[in-house]
Amino acid sequence: MTTSRAISRERTAISRDRLSVPARRALDQGVITSNTTVLDYGCGRGDDVHRFQAAGITAAGWDPHYSPEPPPSPADVVLLTYVLNVIDDLREREQTLQHAKRLARQCLVVSTRLRWDDVRGDDHVDGVVTSRSTFQALHRPREFRLWVGLITGIRPLSGGPETAYVFNSSAARLAFVHRAFTDTDDGDHGAQQHPLRQLVAHLERHGRMPAMDERPQLIADLTTEYGTLPRARRAAEQIVTPGVTIVAARRRTADLVVALAMDAFHGRPKLADLPPDVRADVRAFFGSYTKAYRTAEQLLKAAGQxxxxxxxxxxxxxxxxxxxxxxxxxxxxxxxxxxxxxxxxxxxxxxxxxxxxxxxxxxxxxxxxxxxxxxxxxxxxxxxxxxxxxxxxxxxxxxxxxxxxxxxxxxxxxxxxxVAQDHPMRAAWSRLTAEETADGLFDRPDIIGSRTGWQKVLSQKRKR
Incomplete structure (x- = not known):
């Protein structure tokens, strides 16, 4: 378990032709947005920083070897991307995590190497020393998140097997959870469109009328245009496809209870911390927050039975x-x-x-x-x-x-x-399956589940 070779941490820094997986995921999942400031703590050669900057995102990097000056400053989101796993001193590893957390105003994104990564070398501490004299700690996903929670004092959320999100505010955490479990595009509301078109899009997306704290400008525009919201709704219902709002309401209700059930692991959140559209969902579909949360708790319990x-x-x-x-x-x-x-x-x-x-x-x-x-x-x-x-x-x-x-x-x-019934390729794929079934390609289900067996069946078919 020991090694006599000196460890060279700076050699773990690699050049990338795209964003690292944790950085890209944080961007895709809305943890990082165009309005977010980013600090890449332990940025290596700084490729993630450069790509964020090229995309118009305010980003800075700090690295003890490649970019030691100026000292790191706080940012909305701090990336600790594959940094902890190159530190073989356990106490230093803890201190690095704690320091990075103090720099994160909204969220700390922590990623590490996993036990199943293809990293080989001599055993050392909780990882290996590679042939290049670099160290890599190798973790299991659950144990890694438990450790991050223990050191930071905040239970992290999962951004993937190798990534943990440590949110410094319950509001930021809840916004992430509800984005993650909502099958609705709540991006650009089409503010340049006529208010009636915006209302139609909202009804089709949410299955309910918008709330004042959710879409104040749209409410004001509709009131100006139609006098009252009921009149505006009647006008919109002439355009909305029948049944669409019912389906949307059911989907939003399910999304709500799933997200509330998942955040129950952190304790019951305050209603005021929920995103405005989620508060509107609670009022529209459950009447009260207590009823919505009770439903989520019941489903969470049932999921274990x-x-x-x-x-x-x-x-x-x-x-x-x-x-x-x-x-x-x-x-x-x-x-x-x-x-x-x-x-x-x-x-x-x-x-x-x-x-x-x-x-x-x-x-x-x-x-x-x-x-x-x-x-x-x-x-x-x-x-x-x-x-x-x-x-x-x-x-x-x-x-x-x-x-x-x-x-x-x-x-x-x-x-x-x-796939879903309305998947655009479902019909074409079904036709192919029917043709292959008629050709007898699926007559041997015991062997076609692997490449060798499937090739054997295809070979026999060609010989006929």
């Missing part, structure tokens, strides 16, 4: 059901009943959802979730599985299998079974 999961899987209208599991494309996860979404979200709390997830497997014979990666799902009729991350919720264990170099990786067939 196998009989409820089993019944919900059997009633699901989207995804492929097998004797043990429900498989569903990640883009369709919001189509599942709220209890199943909470069930999957519990795995996110434990391990984080990998960014390259394509298919999610929800087991109902045992409490476990799997995140499966098929990079060519959209383009390959029979995509190969690149990796699988299995989360055993019952035993709090996470395992990972990498098939990138495998000579016989798993193969996926019948892609239409995993």
């Amino acid at each position: 196998p009989e409820h999961i089993c019944r919900s899987v059997q009633s699901a209208r989207t995804g492929k059901i097998t004797p043990t599991s429900l498989y569903i494309h990640i883009d369709a996860i919001h189509r599942l009943p709220a209890i199943l979404r909470i069930y999957e979200a519990c795995a996110q709390v434990l391990a984080g959802r990998p960014t390259d997830t394509t298919i999610i497997r929800l087991r109902y014979d045992t409490p476990a979730i799997s995140y499966l990666s098929y990079p060519t799902f959209d383009t390959d009729p029979h995509p190969e599985q690149r990796s699988a991350t299995d989360v055993d919720i019952g035993f709090l264990r996470v395992s990972h299998a990498d098939h990138a170099r495998s000579l016989n990786p798993p193969i996926l067939h019948r892609r239409e079974e995993f």
Whole structure:
């Protein structure tokens, strides 16, 4: 477990031709926005900083070797990207995390290397010393988040298996949670459009009228244009497709209880800390915050009871059901009943959802979730599985299998079974499946689930 070689931390800094995974994810998940100031603490060669600056985001970097001056200053979001894992002194590692947290006004983004990363070397402390005399600590997702929470005093949220978000305010945390579990585009409201068009878009998106604290300018414009909000609504209802608002209301209700259930791990938040649109959802769909939160708590409890999961899987209208599991494309996860979404979200709390997830497997014979990666799902009729991350919720264990170099990786067939009914390619994929079924390509389900078996069936078919 010891090494006599000197460790050169600066050698871990690499040049990137794109944003690092944690930085890109923080941007995609709305933790970093165009109005956010960013500090990359331990920025290495500064590639993330340069790319943020090129995108118009105020960003600065500090690194003890490459950019030691000026000293780091506080920012809205502080990135601690693959820094802690290069520090072999455990006390220094803790101090670095604490210092980075003090610099973060809104959120600290912490990322590390994982046990299943392809990093080899001589054992040292809780990691390895590589052939380049660099150190890499290797962590398990759950243990890493627990440690971050212990040192910072704040329970972090998952940004992925290797990333933890430490929010310094409950309002910022709640905004992130509700974005993460809401299947609604709440970006540009089209403020340049006529107020009636804006109202129609809001009704179709939210399933309810806008609230004053949510869209004050739109309310004012509608009142000026139509005299009263009921008149404006009647005008909008002449344009809105029948039934759309009902579907939107159901979706928003489910989104709300899922997000509240997930934030229950942090204790009951204050209503005032909820984003304005979420407060409006509470009033419109539940009448009171107490009723909304009680519903979320009940569903969270039910998600831990196998009989409820089993019944919900059997009633699901989207995804492929097998004797043990429900498989569903990640883009369709919001189509599942709220209890199943909470069930999957519990795995996110434990391990984080990998960014390259394509298919999610929800087991109902045992409490476990799997995140499966098929990079060519959209383009390959029979995509190969690149990796699988299995989360055993019952035993709090996470395992990972990498098939990138495998000579016989798993193969996926019948892609239409995993996506939503309105997926644009579902009909075409169904036709292909019908043709391949008629050709007898699926007659040997015992062997076609892997590359070797599938190639064997195709070879035999060509010889006929």
